[in-house]
Amino acid sequence: MVRKAETRPSATLEAVARSAGVSLATASRVLNGGNRIVKAEYRDRVLAAAKELQYMPNAHAQALARSTSSTVGVILHDVADPYFSVIAAGVMRAAHQHDLLVMMASTFRDPDRELAYVQTLHAQRAKAILLIGSGFNDKEYLTKMEAQLRAYRASGGRVACISNHSTLPADVVVPDNRQGAADLVQALLDQGHRSFGVITGPSRLITVNDRIEGLRGALDKAGVALPDTHVVDGGFTRDGGYAAMNDLLDAKLDLSVVCVLSDVMAIGALSACRDRGVSVPADLSVAGFDDIPIVRDLQPPLTSVHLPLDELGVRALELVMSEPTSRRRIQRVRGDVVMRASTSPPKR
Amino acid sequence: MVRKAETRPSATLEAVARSAGVSLATASRVLNGGNRIVKAEYRDRVLAAAKELQYMPNAHAQALARSTSSTVGVILHDVADPYFSVIAAGVMRAAHQHDLLVMMASTFRDPDRELAYVQTLHAQRAKAILLIGSGFNDKEYLTKMEAQLRAYRASGGRVACISNHSTLPADVVVPDNRQGAADLVQALLDQGHRSFGVITGPSRLITVNDRIEGLRGALDKAGVALPDTHVVDGGFTRDGGYAAMNDLLDAKLDLSVVCVLSDVMAIGALSACRDRGVSVPADLSVAGFDDIPIVRDLQPPLTSVHLPLDELGVRALELVMSEPTSRRRIQRVRGDVVMRASTSPPKR
DNA sequence: GATTTTCTGGAAAGGGCTTTCCAGAGCGCT
């Protein structure tokens, strides 16, 4: 026999006020400590009544009355991806400081889903929206997104992006991907590498473009060729990296180093090497990008371009909570090359 | 000169109705597609007006009027921890299916923060709250939490936990930690191991207790001793695992295998071995628990007890969205031992 | 053609809280 659960709606402020024998206004003043003083006796009565009735304010009603909420929205590609989860952790830490609640949404790199989530968060009257992760290089997407963000901002919302989101009307914290990639190439050239392979991600991701341009620029400058056959798309996932490395190895290109445009893909790439008996770095050097925490625990530890991921999250939140300015703010963040054992001078 | 941003509050439904020359009721009916039919002409006028005014419904007002929201709260220890982020990804995927928005909060294993977040989510009138990650073995915490959850449920909220949360009034999806640990021990015994070390976590975490009891039980049954000196607390973090393994190695206990109660700690432990030149598994076998995705990419790949993390998240959400029953539901999930290269028969 | 039934808009009553504005009380001062 299934007994219906008794669900009486929770006590309202009015119930508390009545039970305490004061007006709604007084009860409200007691419970959210406005700057007005309430006689101690009333104060105590209200507090007692609230406790007694297990009063729990209705955040929706408050949001409506105050016409402001204390939630921020975070839109990212995938929480299970360590790159995003570390950034998200930073955001959440900072949000806690500001007494904000975080609504989080994963798009799985689907632009439409991203647009839909922005709408939803706008409807929620989130105080701010954080777009985390590379934007898309897609005319239609950009147009729509720009329109939505404008509308959201016009109604008082704040927006910040982490990573390059083209010209969207938003503050932005952006790693200097181009420079980081160039620095990485330089470091590898210094080690003596001359034959580069690259595992990239989908070209519609702006981050991917920036990084590959950084690589290309530095290689060009050094007069080192990077034939298209040396560049393989790995879809920005671990498995993609694995598959791409296999393709690269199958092609027998005699590479001395492979630059992988994200650590997550690099992890897959390293495993591909291991599975095929290719020794890193003895037979082939491998470098990643992002420096997610786990890569120092790989064997060999992965050379990467370090980004202060947690800090990116914190900064984005701080940016969005600070006084807005009329011009969009751009915070550039350098990426530092961290050489680890996955790269070494080539044998030949 | 800083120009104040113009923030006109966004258009209300009333504005849309007025602009379309219809009543509020009609506009509402058009926009959220109730089952009532509206004359095509009105319908079009409303739609046009809404578009024109960039109408965006106020979710708070809707929540208030409907007295139900479409958000679920997720409380976990730390999103940056892959164990949680993978579960969270599962939750979010399922939430998307149900058209739910996820509010996520990290407690950093602070019981007070957990309690506070439950309150906040109750105030938000979240449709459900998911408590992810081990509960605490603390009388005071349990009492308070139970009271809060009861109040929340009484007002119509649903609650589910992933992992053991003692007797809290909530549905629960729980890995069979004890059995998993026992199976792991058995597999290691079968490999010939007789000298076990253990890296644990804080004993107030119920999960830790269950796992260690599982280990102990199986070892006892096999007549293998596990002296207290062989058990070291690693704080459930990568660095804790690293430190704990160092302690264990310092103690020169002549262990043949170390069971680490979570993969995250095991990762640290493996790195400690590497840094000290202890070869795994040649000199020492190491096994973890959880089977987070990354461990197959470690070198050596880590033996672990596989939990279907993503699925745990999905199931918890499904549980909480299904028709509630009068008795708390308990879904047990088996953990399967996955033997990988980090464990091998001991040399001696 | 008259009557009943079916439709479809609109008015209005909430939903739970904040906050302004007002009135009365208590105070100090001359």
Add this chain to the structure above:
DNA sequence: AGCGCTCTGGAAAGCCCTTTCCAGAAAATC
């Protein structure tokens, strides 16, 4: 004693929607 102040509670007006109930019109029925 009389005046003006400050101080504190309370009434009430929102905040923006949803949804019930009602009435009028159109359709269906005999």
